[in-house]
Amino acid sequence: MNLQLALLEKAAREGRLAHLLLFHGGSALHQREVALRLAQILNCDLPTPEGPCLSCSACRKIFSGNHPDVLWLKPLKTTLGIEQVLAWQEKVSLRHYEGNYKISVIEHADALTLPAANALLKIIEEPPERTVIILCAENAEGILPTIQSRAQLVYFPDLSEETWLERLGEVDRQEAAQAFSLSGRNQNLATAILEHGVSLLQEWIRKFRIAVEEEDFLKLFSLFPIDKNQAVLYLQVMAVKAQDGIQKGTVHPFELLAIGKASDVLRQQVNPRLVIEVLALELFQQGGALCD
CATH class of the missing domain: 1.20.272 (Zinc Finger, Delta Prime; domain 3)
Structure with missing residues (x-):
């Protein structure tokens, strides 16, 4: 783990995490993994000095994607439209169900349309109490400058091919290596190729x-x-x-x-x-x- 991510986890453990984070660069898989861990740190029932216990009900629900206070949003098509963002806003505005924090992870945030980005800005300017929003993007420059200026930027360096393969889990390694080659060593494109x-x-x-x-x-x-x-x-x-x-x-x-x-x-x-x-x-x- 690099120093920036270690400091991010420390801030989460101490309740000092910024309410808006912008993850950019590197692999979408790595961004998703870090967002998942931060959600567990913030909502773990039995936290340890090193981080979440990973075995309590909250940690298990977050890992399986079933925690009511951890929301994941990604494009249904090639863009994230205003309809999706408005539906997400309604959920964010609701009271916490069982977690200490409500976490929203918006994947491919650089696919936000301009109306959707402006709608998102309204929540960012006045976020509900104990709410953390994590924007994940391949390129920070694809995010509206007014959103960028309000976020803590977290840069993810590229992973080696070996590390990227390890993070994929149970996959055909030969096919994954082919996908990596076809992508021109772009890890996000390689993942999309593999999924297709x-x-x-x-x-x-x-x-x-x-x-x-x-x-x-x-x-x-x-x-x-x-x-x-x-x-x-x-x-x-x-x-x-x-x-x-x-x-x-x-x-x-x-x-x-x-x-x-x-x-x-x-x-x-x-x-x-x-x-x-x-x-x-x-x-x-x-x-x-x-x-x-």
């Missing part, structure tokens, strides 16, 4: 690549239907592969620009099928093919 399925992702990209190489629009039909989250994941991996190809001199930089443009358009709530088809047509025109 490495072979499914590779097969989809292979079919897309063949359609582009052969400039055969009809071959794109087998790629659908896909939802927006899948499309975002595919484009992220395609961008990694294109960037690697550019460094090797096997891919034209236009392809990376085209993929980036498609990703930006997709985040604007455009139909994912339309985005992928337009991307393919742009690559047809360039006569380019995505690298292996």
Whole structure:
């Protein structure tokens, strides 16, 4: 454990933890793990000088995700919308059920829409008593500056591949290593790839690549239907592969620009099928093919 996280735990044990924390950088798995431990420290029935006992009713409920005073919020789609935040606000405003503290962990907080972020700001400015809000983000710059300025920022360094694999728990290590390689060593992207399925992702990209190489629009039909989250994941991996190809001199930089443009358009709530088809047509025109 690094010094910053050790000081964070010490503040929690002494009841001095800031009411708003912004976790950024590193692995989402590591952020989630630390948020879970802080929730246990704050609500443990039988705390020890070293931290939570991990065996009392409160610790077990928090670990299993069943504690009524520990709330977890994450995007239902590619963004965290205002409807989700307003529903969460109602729960935060309720009295504590059984815990010493009410803890809210908002994952992928950099996916908050502007209206949702403004709604969140209202709770942050006047938080209920004994409430701690933890925002988890890959990039702190994706958080509204007015929220950043009110939070204690906690930076998470990147984990080694070996440590990341250990934190995944019971998984196929070979498949996890493939996911890590496909992600360009981005731990959050690697986790998403693993959850989706490495072979499914590779097969989809292979079919897309063949359609582009052969400039055969009809071959794109087998790629659908896909939802927006899948499309975002595919484009992220395609961008990694294109960037690697550019460094090797096997891919034209236009392809990376085209993929980036498609990703930006997709985040604007455009139909994912339309985005992928337009991307393919742009690559047809360039006569380019995505690298292996």
